[in-house]
Amino acid sequence: ARDRRAADAAPPRAATMMEAAPTVAYDGMLREGEVSTGTTIMAVAYDGGVVMGADSRVSTGTYIANRVSDKVSGLHDKIFMCRSGSAADTQAISDYVRHYLSTHALEVGKPPLVKTAAALAKRICYTNKEQLLAGVIIAGYDEADGGSVYVIPLGGTCLPVPFAIGGSGSTYIYGHVDNQYKAGMSLAECKKFVTEAVTRAMARDGSSGGIIRLVNISADGVDREYLTV
Amino acid sequence: MASTGAGYDLSPTTFSPDGRIFQVEYATKAVENSGTVIGIRCADGVVVGVEKVMLSKMLLPSSNRRVATVAPHCGVAQAGLAADGRQVVARAREEADSYEDTFGIPIPPKVLAQRLGEYVHYFTIHGALRPFGAATMVAAYDDREKTHQLYVLEPNGVCLRYFGAALGKGRQSAKSEIEKLDLTKLTCKEAIKQIAKMIYTTHDESKDKPFLLEFAWLCEETNWTYQLVSQDLVDEADAWAKKELEDDDDDDDDEEMAS
Numbered sequence: 001a002r003d004r005r006a007a008d009a010a011p012p013r014a015a016t017m018m019e020a021a022p023t024v025a026y027d028g029m030l031r032e033g034e035v036s037t038g039t040t041i042m043a044v045a046y047d048g049g050v051v052m053g054a055d056s057r058v059s060t061g062t063y064i065a066n067r068v069s070d071k072v073s074g075l076h077d078k079i080f081m082c083r084s085g086s087a088a089d090t091q092a093i094s095d096y097v098r099h100y101l102s103t104h105a106l107e108v109g110k111p112p113l114v115k116t117a118a119a120l121a122k123r124i125c126y127t128n129k130e131q132l133l134a135g136v137i138i139a140g141y142d143e144a145d146g147g148s149v150y151v152i153p154l155g156g157t158c159l160p161v162p163f164a165i166g167g168s169g170s171t172y173i174y175g176h177v178d179n180q181y182k183a184g185m186s187l188a189e190c191k192k193f194v195t196e197a198v199t200r201a202m203a204r205d206g207s208s209g210g211i212i213r214l215v216n217i218s219a220d221g222v223d224r225e226y227l228t229v
Numbered sequence: 230m231a232s233t234g235a236g237y238d239l240s241p242t243t244f245s246p247d248g249r250i251f252q253v254e255y256a257t258k259a260v261e262n263s264g265t266v267i268g269i270r271c272a273d274g275v276v277v278g279v280e281k282v283m284l285s286k287m288l289l290p291s292s293n294r295r296v297a298t299v300a301p302h303c304g305v306a307q308a309g310l311a312a313d314g315r316q317v318v319a320r321a322r323e324e325a326d327s328y329e330d331t332f333g334i335p336i337p338p339k340v341l342a343q344r345l346g347e348y349v350h351y352f353t354i355h356g357a358l359r360p361f362g363a364a365t366m367v368a369a370y371d372d373r374e375k376t377h378q379l380y381v382l383e384p385n386g387v388c389l390r391y392f393g394a395a396l397g398k399g400r401q402s403a404k405s406e407i408e409k410l411d412l413t414k415l416t417c418k419e420a421i422k423q424i425a426k427m428i429y430t431t432h433d434e435s436k437d438k439p440f441l442l443e444f445a446w447l448c449e450e451t452n453w454t455y456q457l458v459s460q461d462l463v464d465e466a467d468a469w470a471k472k473e474l475e476d477d478d479d480d481d482d483d484e485e486m487a488s
Contacts, residue, residue, distance in 0.1 A: 104332060107340055107343075108337055108340065108373075109339075110373060113333070113334060115333045115334065116332045116333050116334055118333065119330075119331060119332055119333030119334075120331065120332065120333075123330075123331060144373060
């Protein structure tokens, strides 16, 4: 795998950084010219649904390629995925998962479960871990488990969690979210929790910025909004 | 009744002029000549009973298992050629396992039924392969719909869902007996006894070899997992069935004497 990485003409320092310090900021690991969703993404579950949030900045180096991008992609009616890392990789992953999920839904005859979407994404991220640079958060609502959040960081592990943060901006808000999170929050409290946290991350992380996109998924449906400044 | 294949029966890849595939029909014959297998979808679970023909007195009774667990929430019973049946079970286990790995949920019964149907059917469309000489009864629990289900998979690849089904030698009379029962009220424990009786009724003492009863079920008591029925329940059903048969014989004798 290491040889293949060298053959791909990735900068040698990136390969070394990957092996030595996997927690270094993502920009150092993208291939030349690759577009990053250096990002802040977040999701939190409440009783009856989930709130997902993300910034909207997409950068190639210092140039902001898109300042209003949508990093919360739909996988199915009530299952969404927050994307961070390489924009191309995460788009490809979400396309695959969307496809498999729709075929699966037809076969089963019911809306797919969030954990199925997470299992599919994990399978792709894990088996292709050498080639991919993707940290995703899958969240949504289903009748069996209510609102659920699954986080799939770089190596392809999949963890069910009450809330998750991801992307380069998330490193600045770990303390903040650990402090602010409490179990059993209402929808309004969750929205406030997500908005505040993403705002703080965007303030400190150069790769995060633009607007905050919020997605609320519940039994009643999907509600999208965006907040400026 | 059986028409001669007359050259159209040499390969599964040949249709006869009247639209039949004889090789698949012959495979079904192998199933029809085997020990009886009866499955009933009761009010509170699914019960499957097998007439295990004893090939030899020296055989350990628990050997030659005709029932098998595919996944915790589903299991099968085989009729027909045992070795062919084992292949289907092996495939079912792989399907169930890989489905759960990929999709994170236990395989829904109807998906398993479909996959197995496709698998078995595959062997009926290749000249280099022969059809399975085994039919499979699938008992499973659907976690999302919260229902227990019974399917029968035939050698031709058709897999349909049933309230009650029978395969093998005694299937004709077993089917009519099942139809007499009220399946909306029948409990699993009651069904075990009824199935035992059906098997004893169709078993011909003079012509057929001795047999053992093997039962498996999937019900609330087993927490919707497929398990062998405990030996005491089987023995109880066995004794009850034998007694019922004696009583019936006595009744027949009484009738004869009266007339």
